[in-house]
Amino acid sequence: MEYFLQQLINGLALGSIYGLVAIGYTMVYGIIGMINFAHGDIFMVGAFVALIAFLILVAIGITAIPLALFLVLIIAMLLTSLYGWAVERIAYRPLRGSFRLAPLISAIGMSIVLQNYVQLAQGARVKTLQPLITGVHTVLDLGNRFVVQISNIQILIILTTLALMSGFSWIVSSTSLGRDMRACEQDLKMAALLGVDTNRTIALTFLIGAALASVAGIMYLLYYGVIDFHIGFVAGVKAFTAAVLGGIGSLPGAMLGGLLIGLIETYWSAYFSVQYKDVAAFSILIVVLIFMPTGILGRPEVEKV
Amino acid sequence: MTNAPILSLDQLTMRFGGLLAVDSLSFNAKRGDITALIGPNGAGKTTVFNCITGFYEPTSGGIRVTHDDGDSFALEKLPDFKIARNVHVARTFQNIRLFAGMTALENLLVAQHNMLMRASGYTVFGLFGLPGYRNAEREAIDLARHWLEKTRLTERADDPAGSLPYGAQRRLEIARAMCTKPVLLCLDEPAAGLNPRESDELNTLLRSIKNETRTSILLIEHDMNVVMEISDHVVVLDHGKKISEGTPDFIRNDQKVIAAYLGVEEDAVEAVEAEVGL
């Protein structure tokens, strides 16, 4: 029982990270109908930017954790969203309205570029950051040999995710940018005809998606303390799986999918085997899609005959 | 030769969530006839078509097709491709669905897939170019040529279907459906977007299909010229219900039908007609 609860907490923390990355996939897919394969690598870039920003702050003597964390958050979101924007500008905008597979291939190209660029710039070795946020709280102690704990970093991850999610939902539902985004999602051409600056809206979507991914990158960095140029691929595939599982195009779906993937992975590792945790996640994706072909919260695709 | 109707709908009902698109619809289409299904926009005509051709599974009710030799098929549970393959019901689409990147000829060859598939020994014999398959393919091309001639598309046979003008695409879709050798041909607004000359040609084509191949035709159409001129029997739908059926002449003068098209109650028809000067 305690073990189960403990895994629940671990799974929620991991799932939050996946969810934040998944939002980027789902938004871009919703608006321009493409799989942004480079998004996982944007997440990785975000983690690297955050790492370097941390080290710079330490070097110039800002060591108060809350302040440093806040500054890193701002810097990483700004610089990483610039990456999101640049990727869109270079690889996707010239292909707008083109054939479906062309942007997919250029996205794969961009993913290769980002991975190897980071490897070239920062080396292939694993980067380790000593734990910055420490401390755990006991949630439940029934006097058995196992105690349920939640660490500060887990609390931080879950709270930040909640805050960002609600902030982002507010943007989508209540701002003019959100209205433009929803219009573009419904019908890009019509939105353009009605005077929505679609290029700007799409660029902003990439920007926001990248900013959220960078936050996920920071969380990953803080949670695991190790990053390398390769984390983007695995996290990207997982997050994309999460987006599809939840129903691609749906924001709550992305979050739900992220949490589910996080929980599946954690529980599978806890009760069965660590090696096959990804197999479990992917298998559940396949099974869910067989019975719900558009994901859990996706709009059922009505076949227009 | 059986006397049973080619198509018989029994209490067909189709519900989408809260929306009742087709409500206990029953009618028969006589063998060898052209039966028209008309009604205002949103009356549920295309839904009926999609139920007959298996693209939708009806909520309840029965659909039965009876072949000339008396074989009878219940369509309501069959998947779409089996209805086309085993029951030989062919259809066209309201918004044309051709294989745009394939030539007109190729479109007609795809339609003969099942015959060619058997002839090619499910690909195995065909792969090595055995004569049986080559003969079958020659016959398929002959049939395609026949329908290309009937639809006056021979000149465009080697052009991609997507490059044909609109009217030609409509005709090609009918030719493609005919290449499946159907017993029942369902046409969803074949005259939509055609100019008067083209719609006259369509009448000629449909009449010749009826007379020469004995294919029964079920037709959704808004163009009353086409409906009144060629159909033997007309069924009128409004809000998913049958409101009238009969010969074209009968329908033309039925107050209920006029009311439905004008979108008013039956007793208001005269007032409206007076207003617009009829």
Place this chain on the structure above:
Amino acid sequence: MSAEKTGKSSVLSHALKDALIAGIVAFGLFILLLGFLTDDSRGPLQLRQRPVLLASIVGMVFVGRFLISLLYYNAPALRHWLGKLWFAICAFAARYKWQLVALMFAVAASRIYYAPQSWPLALIIVATTFIGVRFGFSAALLVFAVLFPVTFYSNPYYLGIAIIILTYVMLGWGLNIVVGLAGLLDLGYVAFYAVGAYSYAIIAQAYGWSFWVCLPLAGLFAAFFGVLLGFPVLRLRGDYLAIVTLAFGEIVRIVLLNWISLTNGPNGIGSIPRATFFGIPFNPTEAGFAATFGLEFDPTHRTVFLFYVILALALITNWVTIRLRKLPVGRAWEALREDEIAVRSLGINPTNTKLTAFAIGAMFGGFAGAFFATRQGFISPDSFTFPESALILAIVVLGGMGSQIGVAVAATVMTASFELFREFEQFRLVIFGFAMVGIMVWRPRGLVSTREPTAYLKERKKISVEHVAEGRG
């Protein structure tokens, strides 16, 4: 006069403005990742500053963007002249093509006269040009491929690269059936390649059967996996299918990594039986190939043999695909890519049709995998990762979906450039990624953007790709 002057200066100022923006963005992009290096070679993670690197890269972006903008704003004139030049070259080549062949011949003859040992090179050049002029590009490519080992017999490095290229050509052709013809986006094709390789390795080791027995078995196994995956998932549409195939690819890789008793896990399977010349091994023994045919032993014999094996396998893939396109099943694939609903209305079973595409594509992937296993003699899960799938998919899309010759050219260009610049490592990959983006922007529908009809009444007209759909499956 003055109007022209303002035009020029505004072009200049526009270009300068563009370059400035690009420079600022580049600075933002690179300030942390290039401006600093995280370094843990001396204890804990430390930062080193790299201002020179940062400045030079930002400078390069600035100058590059400036030049591109200048070109771009002068583009109509530039395109005009380039077009004229290209037209002139084409006209010249068309008019004097036989003279060109004769000239080649003369050059080759004189070369052989002065340096007889270079006859293979002369032979391949003359033969390729002649066939190319007479029978077209595909035939020339084929002749070049057949003569390749003769020419480069003394250069096993090139032979090795040629074998890798042909493997990718074959994989490209195999995936082309699924993606190009049937329009099903498969992001996990490498799984079938892996299944082929592992089943070959395991069967060959366990039973000691020869290559020619194990090869078809490997293909069948891969096809079986294709059906196994295809059966539940083929009713998914569009990108849902894409992610499921990707997931399947990952599942296969993870299983290979962890099923240690069967696959030996991350260490891979070594000493896989080498291909033999129909039972005669390539070794310096009495019973070896060289001794049997009275030749002096040379390890290149095996390489040449492998070259012809993969060439034959690739050509079989090509031939089968060309035949299948003209059969009902192939036409149904293409029809499915164009419009699945219409396909169903014609009485064609969409699931079976997709399954055959999946199974046949997987089978060729399996053959290629078996070949890979026997060529390498060693396989491990590292060879079957997602980037491999992405590379094969890129080959298909860059070549022009559905086009056989386009896929061959794309595979050659991509693999060759990949192999030849091996020493540049990551740098090469960055360029490679940008090249993928560039080619897509330049030709979104790939190098060959026409479709060849499979039957005709009067004349065979090429179909412009603007009419051809990509499929939503």
